[in-house]
Amino acid sequence: MRVDATRHNSAINSIIRNPNQIIFLDANILIPPGRFNNIFNKDKYISFFLEPLFTTFQV
Structure with a gap:
């Protein structure tokens, strides 16, 4: 797996800047x-x- 560490992740930056926002999962x-295979x-x-x-992330 390759990880691109040259660019910032905008979603992570948003959570760090505003931890009180609502996150939909x-x-x-x-x-x-x-x-299906009971792997985990x-x-x-x-x-x-x-x-x-x-x-x-609890309120």
């Missing part, structure tokens, strides 16, 4: 990746990804 973010454990996905995400 697609409901698919609640579904663990590889859900659902409990780990919740504890390692979803809980920190919601805790960070």
